[in-house]
Amino acid sequence: MTSNRSQGAFGFDASLNWKLSPEVAIRPEQFGALAYHYGNRRLVFLKSKDLVQLVHDLSDFDSAEAAIAATIAPTKQQSYVAALARLAQSEVLVVS
Amino acid sequence: MSPEPTLRDRFKLGLDAPICLTWELTYACNLACVHCLSSSGRRDPRELSTDEAKRIIDEMVEMQIFYVNIGGGEPMVRTDFFELLEYATKKNVGVKFSTNGTRITADNAPYLAGLGYLDIQISLDGADAATNDHVRGEGSFASAISAMEHLKAANFGEFKISVVVTRHNAAQLDAFQALADHYGAQLRLTRLRPSGRGVDVWDELHPTALQQRELYTWLLDHPQTLTGDSFFHLNALGDPIDGINLCGAGRVVCLIDPIGDVYACPFVIHDEFLAGNVRSEGGFARVWRESDLFKELREPGSAGACTSCGSYDACQGGCMAAKFFTGLPLDGPDPECVLGHGETALKAQKVAIIPRPLGDHSKPVRVSVSSR
Numbered sequence: 001m002t003s004n005r006s007q008g009a010f011g012f013d014a015s016l017n018w019k020l021s022p023e024v025a026i027r028p029e030q031f032g033a034l035a036y037h038y039g040n041r042r043l044v045f046l047k048s049k050d051l052v053q054l055v056h057d058l059s060d061f062d063s064a065e066a067a068i069a070a071t072i073a074p075t076k077q078q079s080y081v082a083a084l085a086r087l088a089q090s091e092v093l094v095v096s
Numbered sequence: 097m098s099p100e101p102t103l104r105d106r107f108k109l110g111l112d113a114p115i116c117l118t119w120e121l122t123y124a125c126n127l128a129c130v131h132c133l134s135s136s137g138r139r140d141p142r143e144l145s146t147d148e149a150k151r152i153i154d155e156m157v158e159m160q161i162f163y164v165n166i167g168g169g170e171p172m173v174r175t176d177f178f179e180l181l182e183y184a185t186k187k188n189v190g191v192k193f194s195t196n197g198t199r200i201t202a203d204n205a206p207y208l209a210g211l212g213y214l215d216i217q218i219s220l221d222g223a224d225a226a227t228n229d230h231v232r233g234e235g236s237f238a239s240a241i242s243a244m245e246h247l248k249a250a251n252f253g254e255f256k257i258s259v260v261v262t263r264h265n266a267a268q269l270d271a272f273q274a275l276a277d278h279y280g281a282q283l284r285l286t287r288l289r290p291s292g293r294g295v296d297v298w299d300e301l302h303p304t305a306l307q308q309r310e311l312y313t314w315l316l317d318h319p320q321t322l323t324g325d326s327f328f329h330l331n332a333l334g335d336p337i338d339g340i341n342l343c344g345a346g347r348v349v350c351l352i353d354p355i356g357d358v359y360a361c362p363f364v365i366h367d368e369f370l371a372g373n374v375r376s377e378g379g380f381a382r383v384w385r386e387s388d389l390f391k392e393l394r395e396p397g398s399a400g401a402c403t404s405c406g407s408y409d410a411c412q413g414g415c416m417a418a419k420f421f422t423g424l425p426l427d428g429p430d431p432e433c434v435l436g437h438g439e440t441a442l443k444a445q446k447v448a449i450i451p452r453p454l455g456d457h458s459k460p461v462r463v464s465v466s467s468r
Binding site for chain 1: 190
């Protein structure tokens with residue numbers, strides 16, 4: 001993965017209050033989790049347990065960037081912004 | 097950063113529950129397609145009861161299996177079909193069912209359109225009646241088209257038209273796409289396997305090497321086409337087709353048959369790939385998680401005769417069922433290997449001991465005897 005993915009990747013605004021969509025079910029797996037969206041019927045893969053934890057932690061913070069700042073090591077933060085951006089794009093996350 | 101394992105690597109080790117669960121509700125069918133993967137025709141008297149079927153749906157809820165692919169036989173001939181459909185969708189188990197369309201009527205289409213979490217897949221194996229009916233039987237094209245008309249009239253939305261690609265219809269892909277566009281449907285193309293009655297017609301019907309190359313190009317040009325991930329053996333031709341691209345049998349895929357037997361995939365109904373039965377203690381979950389067969393399929397496999405081939409990473413040796421029912425070793429090339437290794441292997445078979453699919457539910461052929 002290139003390192004120049006920044007906030008704003010895929011038009012994702014990390015300052016917003018992103019949450020797990022109420023239409024999405026999460027199934028834990030060894031590698032992370034499967035997320036199934038009952039509305040668009042898409043299956044999305046959360047490729048690490050840390051990402052699954054972050055997605056659940058979002059509800060405790062006012063914004064995605066606040067959740068990332070509080071729970072993810074500084075060197076890894078950018079890649080988690082990109083991961084959340086992808087989840088937002090597939091409607092697993094919605095702004096509440 | 098060390099390269100992360102890909103999803104494919106992770107899927108090879110298996111999941112806590114399947115992603116793609118096929119459930120054949122009955123072996124009964126009002127058609128007799130020559131390539132039927134489950135040799136369907138007559139109902140098996142040991143078929144799961146309505147209550148047993150509901151218990152399986154309950155298990156799907158517990159295991160968080162988000163959707164199930166229902167087939168048969170013709171699932172709509174089961175008298176409790178709509179009851180089971182409602183039971184599943186009300187519990188948020190999405191259903192996609194495959195049908196020949198004969199039982200979709202002007203009366204029930206609006207009801208089907210009103211159910212949430214429901215997808216319908218109409219089987220069609222030719223873009224015209226002659227091509228289709230040669231494989232699926234006289235009148236089957238007309239009844240499939242009539243089902244599509246009913247679904248369209250009821251505003252069902254985007255159903256699927258599901259085509260098994262054969263030597264006879266491989267040149268009709270654009271025509272299938274036009275048909276799908278006309279009905280606001282999505283086109284799904286899948287691979288012909290020598291499974292069930294297919295074992296008897298595979299030689300005649302499987303696409304030629306040239307047709308496989310054309311199909312590959314067509315799929316790259318039409319990435320929105322659904323394929324059930326069934327053409328990954330074509331990836332040895334170049335860029336990969338969209339999908340997970342591995343044999344998911346027992347790892348992310350399995351089959352529950354009408355009597356509750358669990359097989360590694362819908363195309364290997366044979367003792368060698370029977371993992372257990374949902375009627376046994378622990379139900380489906382235990383079979384999926386603990387059966388010896390599935391554990392074995394989740395072990396790292398050997399590339400066998402394909403080890404020295406530079407394309408192994410692309411095609412993963414192809415389809416287990418296609419190899420098994422053509423008598424080829426499971427760690428060798430796919431019979432339709434695009435580099436020709438399968439053909440060579442088939443020719444080298446001295447005495448072909450080809451396994452027969454288990455359980456023939458075909459209806460007896462009626463021979464009309466004319467009286468003198």
